[in-house]
Amino acid sequence: MNHYQSLNDQALAGLLQTGDRQAFTALYSRYWEKMVIVAYVKLQSTQDAEEVVQDLFVDIWNRRGNLQLRNSFHTYISGALKYKIYTFIGRKNQELARSGSLAMEDICRNTEEWLSYEALREDLEKAVLELPEKCRLVFRLSRENGLSNQDIANTLSIAPKTVEKHLTKALLHLRTALKSFFFLFL
Template identity: 45%
Template sequence: MPIPNNFSDNELYNLLKQDSEEAFNLLYSRYWKKMLFKAMLKLQSEADAEEVVQDAFIDIWKSRHTIQIQNTFHTYIAAIIRYKVMAKIANRNKVIHYGVADIHELHVVDNSTQHWLNFIDLRSEIEANISALPEKCQLVFRMSREAGLSDKQIADNLGLSQKTIEAHISKALKALRTSIGQLLGTFLSLLVLFKIF
């Protein structure tokens, strides 16, 4: 019996985990063009963008039995694409650094699957730590980092002073740094370096 088109992404992912190729194809159809567009914006190369998106879906299929989605499939696939774009840019920079004459001497081990699994784990860890913040602190932090609102906009929306908003954000960042430590610092540095977010 065919899968209805109105199935949610997460319903399809649950079927995918049970080896449903039809569910995989439906998710592929829903997200291929969106993710290709995202990748092309960063990479400025259709061929590289296609490779990144193709690899992401291959990884999803290979890891279907082991990966648990914490939020939405959209967040999940977007995170994988961001990582793979970052890795592609890093690889380009490596090639430029070594020069064309040295390319044949490069022996790069492809650990991309493990890297993006670590990436997803880190995102899950960050989300868990944000969820553990006090309710008002969590709300302010999400409005700042996820909704992209300024301190003033958040203050106006919540009827609080900007100083209070700044204090909540500072408290949230301190808690994240403490709980995730150097790993988060390295992760954020990479995102800034490659302008992924």
């Protein structure tokens, strides 16, 4: 194992692509604690941070044969961790929204208002799923995670104008897709 510790990240990543478990273990040992600290800063929970980093390393191992490094391994794993954190936060927000929806359901179970709300929510989700992948990601980061355009641009490494274009496209699509729903109330 000492031999692996002396190798640089690029050499270890090359060995990892061939399925070398010791190279993976060396990268894991080298980056685990650093990545947990970064995740903790964003999530403010040691348990959540460790879960996200563990998922990240499982994904790296599972995709080892297709690992394409355009830059350094450190750049790759840092970017991958960012996406894992945002996905984790989004999943937590959805769980909170579901628990809030259950409370609302208890209050409004048999009312017409509840049925209208559910129909609108389902139509909205369908319309969001029709968006192109990048547009949908930008929309969810903005509307569901509450990120600013600049934060989204930084997270996805795209220009703020591109974020604005994706949001404009998403809102136009949603307006068109949900137009029939709003005509029911007029």
